[in-house]
Amino acid sequence: MSEFATEIERRTLALEQPFSIARGTATDTEVVFVRIEDADGLVGIGGAAPTRHYGETAATVEAVLPDLLEIVEAVGNVHRIEQIERRMRESIRGNPAARTAVSIALHDLATKRLGIPLYQYWGLDPTETLESSYTIGIDETQTMREKTEAARERGFGTLKVKLGTDRDEEIVRTVREAAPNVRLFVDANEAWTPKEAVERIDRLAPYGLEFVEQPVPAENPEGLKYVYERSRLPIAADESCLVSADVPKIADRCDIVNLKLAKCGGLREAIRLIHTARAHGLEVLAGCMTESNASIAPAAHLAPLLDYADLDGSLLLAEDPYDGVPMPGGEIDLAGLERPGTGAVRSS
Numbered sequence: 306m307s308e309f310a311t312e313i314e315r316r317t318l319a320l321e322q323p324f325s326i327a328r329g330t331a332t333d334t335e336v337v338f339v340r341i342e343d344a345d346g347l348v349g350i351g352g353a354a355p356t357r358h359y360g361e362t363a364a365t366v367e368a369v370l371p372d373l374l375e376i377v378e379a380v381g382n383v384h385r386i387e388q389i390e391r392r393m394r395e396s397i398r399g400n401p402a403a404r405t406a407v408s409i410a411l412h413d414l415a416t417k418r419l420g421i422p423l424y425q426y427w428g429l430d431p432t433e434t435l436e437s438s439y440t441i442g443i444d445e446t447q448t449m450r451e452k453t454e455a456a457r458e459r460g461f462g463t464l465k466v467k468l469g470t471d472r473d474e475e476i477v478r479t480v481r482e483a484a485p486n487v488r489l490f491v492d493a494n495e496a497w498t499p500k501e502a503v504e505r506i507d508r509l510a511p512y513g514l515e516f517v518e519q520p521v522p523a524e525n526p527e528g529l530k531y532v533y534e535r536s537r538l539p540i541a542a543d544e545s546c547l548v549s550a551d552v553p554k555i556a557d558r559c560d561i562v563n564l565k566l567a568k569c570g571g572l573r574e575a576i577r578l579i580h581t582a583r584a585h586g587l588e589v590l591a592g593c594m595t596e597s598n599a600s601i602a603p604a605a606h607l608a609p610l611l612d613y614a615d616l617d618g619s620l621l622l623a624e625d626p627y628d629g630v631p632m633p634g635g636e637i638d639l640a641g642l643e644r645p646g647t648g649a650v651r652s653s
């Protein structure tokens with residue numbers, strides 16, 4: 306007899322506005338929700354945010370989830386998450402967003418059974434929080450100025466600007482003019498060559514940027530090293546760092562790693578990645594895809610372990626079927642979360 310009732314739901318979520326990065330433009334995002342209900346009627350909610358860049362689509366997630374849920378059933382205990390994550394990783398290669406969705410649902414269910422929020426399960430202080438950046442996608446320069454002004458009006462004090470165009474300096478100058486006092490991150494999403502990256506970073510440094518994310522392609526680790534050794538600004542690795550085992554390989558060529566749940570395959574692995582990065586003297590940023598609170602809320606609970614957060618994925622959606630951890634003006638309000646679990650609850 307089955308211990309758990311499970312449900313898989315694939316959804317296409319419209320974005321508030323078309324969102325462009327160096328690799329392309331999206332107008333919507335396909336996600337998959339998974340719900341695991343135990344014999345007491347408690348429900349754990351998880352979300353998958355698959356991206357083709359890492360070999361996944363909503364269809365592959367949907368196809369692999371029954372096999373992953375069979376592992377949950379075989380273990381039969383929602384508190385044995387380390388074992389479940391290991392068995393999922395060993396028996397289902399790749400598919401990190403799908404595995405993460407199950408891990409999130411298990412953490413949500415386990416902490417609901419205990420009646421505590423996820424940060425408490427991890428022994429974290431909810432007041433040790435930080436502010437998430439809000440991302441300005443690539444657009445006409447004037448439109449990027451307007452988006453920056455709108456973000457300032459919504460109270461965001463930290464912005465991340467997508468680069469990788471032939472007018473990167475003009476974009477950063479314009480955003481800086483529109484928001485002189487915000488903290489500013491930039492992300493080239495692999496668009497530059499190593500030489501180009503060093504030149505551009507030289508020109509961008511005077512605009513007061515905190516770091517430059519993924520200047521060169523992940524397939525060019527020597528290029529990343531070349532940039533890191535010459536850069537006037539800290540370098541963050543995103544596409545170059547997926548799981549904890551990647552950290553030692555890039556530790557001598559970046560300052561910051563960008564942890565994303567959709568890349569790493571689970572929340573236990575996410576915490577392992579954070580501590581591996583710390584052991585290598587690196588700082589940690591938690592990022593996200595354009596995705597629902599069903600998969601962003603658990604990342605917000607990691608806030609006390611982070612140096613930077615870019616968890617604005619739900620804010621970029623026209624409508625999110627789930628509410629999550631409140632983030633007024635980007636401030637991750639973990640202490641304001643008055644429910645157990647990840648905090649993800651159905652809103653529509």
Ligand SMILES: [Mg+2]
Pocket residue numbers: 492494518519543544563592
């Ligand atoms: Mg990035």
